[in-house]
Amino acid sequence: MDWERHRRGWFPGLVIVVALVAGILLGKGWERTGHATETYEDLKTFAEVLSQVQKHYVEEVKPKDLVQGAIRGMLSTLDPHSAYMTPEMYKEIQVETRGEFGGVGIQIGIKDNRLAVIAPIEGTPAQKAGIRAGDFIIKVNDETTKDLTLLDAVQRMRGAKGTKVTLTIQRDGTPDPLVFTLVRDIIKIESVKSKIIDDNIAYIRLTQFQESTAKDLSRVLKKYREQKTQATILDLRNNPGGLLTSAVEVSEQFVGPSKLIVSIRGRDGRKDEYVSRSKEPAEDSPMIVLVNEGSASASEIVAGALQDWGRALVVGNQTFGKGSVQTIVPLADGSGLRLTTAKYYTPKGRSIQTTGIAPDIVVKPKPVAVAKPGEKEGEATQKPKEATPPTPKTNGALGETGEPSLEDDVQLQKAIELLKTWKIFKELRPL
Numbered sequence: 001m002d003w004e005r006h007r008r009g010w011f012p013g014l015v016i017v018v019a020l021v022a023g024i025l026l027g028k029g030w031e032r033t034g035h036a037t038e039t040y041e042d043l044k045t046f047a048e049v050l051s052q053v054q055k056h057y058v059e060e061v062k063p064k065d066l067v068q069g070a071i072r073g074m075l076s077t078l079d080p081h082s083a084y085m086t087p088e089m090y091k092e093i094q095v096e097t098r099g100e101f102g103g104v105g106i107q108i109g110i111k112d113n114r115l116a117v118i119a120p121i122e123g124t125p126a127q128k129a130g131i132r133a134g135d136f137i138i139k140v141n142d143e144t145t146k147d148l149t150l151l152d153a154v155q156r157m158r159g160a161k162g163t164k165v166t167l168t169i170q171r172d173g174t175p176d177p178l179v180f181t182l183v184r185d186i187i188k189i190e191s192v193k194s195k196i197i198d199d200n201i202a203y204i205r206l207t208q209f210q211e212s213t214a215k216d217l218s219r220v221l222k223k224y225r226e227q228k229t230q231a232t233i234l235d236l237r238n239n240p241g242g243l244l245t246s247a248v249e250v251s252e253q254f255v256g257p258s259k260l261i262v263s264i265r266g267r268d269g270r271k272d273e274y275v276s277r278s279k280e281p282a283e284d285s286p287m288i289v290l291v292n293e294g295s296a297s298a299s300e301i302v303a304g305a306l307q308d309w310g311r312a313l314v315v316g317n318q319t320f321g322k323g324s325v326q327t328i329v330p331l332a333d334g335s336g337l338r339l340t341t342a343k344y345y346t347p348k349g350r351s352i353q354t355t356g357i358a359p360d361i362v363v364k365p366k367p368v369a370v371a372k373p374g375e376k377e378g379e380a381t382q383k384p385k386e387a388t389p390p391t392p393k394t395n396g397a398l399g400e401t402g403e404p405s406l407e408d409d410v411q412l413q414k415a416i417e418l419l420k421t422w423k424i425f426k427e428l429r430p431l
Contacts, residue, residue: 046070076149079340080110081326083151087334092158103158104165104182106131107208107240108150109296109322114138115145115153117169118320119238119294121189122207125182131169133238133294138177139168151338159184191242192216196229198416205235206250209242209298214249221253231286231419233412234302237316241297244325248274251305254312256282259347261305264325266342286422287312288415291359296320303357304346313418314359316411323352363414 050066071084085093092101105124109116117135120127137145140156148156157165161184169178191213193205202224206213224232234254241247244262251261259276289303289312300319306312325342344352 072149075337075339076147079324080150081324081338082340083149083338085151085336085338089151089155090328090330090334090336092154093328093336101158101187102161102184103154103187104167104184105187106137106157107296108137108153109240109320110150111136111320115148115150118240118296118322121187122238124187125185126180129180129182131167131180132171133292134172136170137167138170139166141166142168161186192220194220194224196224196227197233198420200228200230201416201419202229202232203235203412204232206239206299208239209246209250211243211246213242213246214253217250218253225283229285230423231288233288233290233415233419234306234312235290235412236295236299236303237290237292237411238294239296239299240294240320241299241322244274244298244301247298247301248276251302252276252278253280254282254287254306255309256280259305259309261347262301263345263347263349264342265345266325272342282311286419288418289314290411290415291316291319291357292365292411293317293320295357296322300352300357301344301346304350304352307357307360308347308350313361314357315361315363315415315418316359317362317364318358319352319356321352321354321356323354323356361414361418363411366408366410 050063050070053061053066054063068084068086075082075084105121105126107118107121109118115137117126117131117133117137119133120131137153139145140148140153143156145153157167159165163184164181165184166179166181169180171178189208189210191206191208191210193207195203197203202220204217204220206217248261252259255261255276255278257276257278257280259282261274261276263271263273265271287306289306291299291303291314295303295316296319300321300323303314303319307314323344324340325344326338327341329337329339331337346352346357
């Protein structure tokens with residue numbers, strides 16, 4: 001999942017609610033709280049329901065489980081990205097942003113009210129099996145994902161290395177669901193990959209925005225400046241996002257100092273602006289940013305900023321459209337609250353949420369094989385490569401050997417072609 005956030009302290013309203021619920025569990029009367037308000041009256045109804053369930057439900061239920069279930073239900077009425085995190089989930093967030101965790105390697109989100117694959121992570125069991133951006137996960141281990149929160153879905157797919165998980169996938173253009181049995185592994189994310197292509201073009205692929213991404217990118221850019229590369233391709237395809245701060249730090253390396261990167265606006269109308277603090281002037285060499293439907297959140301921030309400032313040409317297809325800010329709030333018992341508190345806006349004031357970033361030049365990827373009509377789920381399980389061939393060489397990745405596959409990657413081909421044309425026109429001189 002995508003964990004971009006900026007950390008804040010306690011929300012006063014949450015402190016009140018937690019305190020009241022604690023009072024209920026200790027059996028204290030509501031009359032003692034005083035200051036009856038509309039919120040307190042609603043909480044009184046909650047207390048009555050809790051009491052009735054504890055007294056009369058057919059089976060004994062722990063009060064803690066009831067309260068946590070109520071919290072989950074409350075947050076599920078807000079949006080797909082707001083959720084309650086158990087202490088174990090909260091700890092996992094800290095691990096994931098540092099680039100290593102156990103699982104199958106899928107970044108997920110909600111699209112069209114369904115659990116969707118934003119992007120598989122390169123080199124992971126999911127990507128090797130052929131799971132693609134845009135797939136919909138309809139079952140995890142034969143349990144439906146309908147009404148499942150994102151965090152619960154992540155928990156079901158996570159697990160110890162060597163254990164198995166079965167995913168049932170619905171894919172556009174494939175008549176029947178596809179079933180994949182994946183063996184979990186330790187997912188180590190190398191967020192910056194790079195290569196010189198076509199003699200003098202710096203190809204840089206960002207797979208995710210982590211704590212170290214900006215520093216790693218800085219080293220790569222310095223190396224290529226010393227090698228005097230003449231153009232840059234920044235590949236953000238199938239990059240599901242990551243940390244907001246990382247997106248800002250990456251963007252400022254391309255747009256130069258004192259430039260607005262992104263603004264976030266919450267319910268109260270307050271606007272927080274993130275401005276480049278870079279001291280280095282922006283380079284004027286030609287640059288192209290590659291995006292697709294698997295580019296989300298932090299990737300959309302970077303693409304939008306470079307597009308708005310005219311620093312790069314954006315090529316590919318429409319991005320995912322995940323433009324909301326989640327704030328992580330630590331709770332007293334070690335659990336946490338992931339709450340949507342604002343939306344992202346590009347430097348020109350464009351909202352990213354649901355719309356995404358539209359490329360300057362639309363280039364659709366080369367079609368890949370899909371399951372044949374009538375192919376059964378069992379056949380997809382036994383022969384996943386026939387139903388869904390691995391796509392490291394057709395989705396813009398560096399591929400198994402670290403080399404871009406120009407033969408199949410039409411979007412990368414187009415980027416190189418545009419940069420060559422750019423150079424030709426620049427060198428034109430009138431007689």
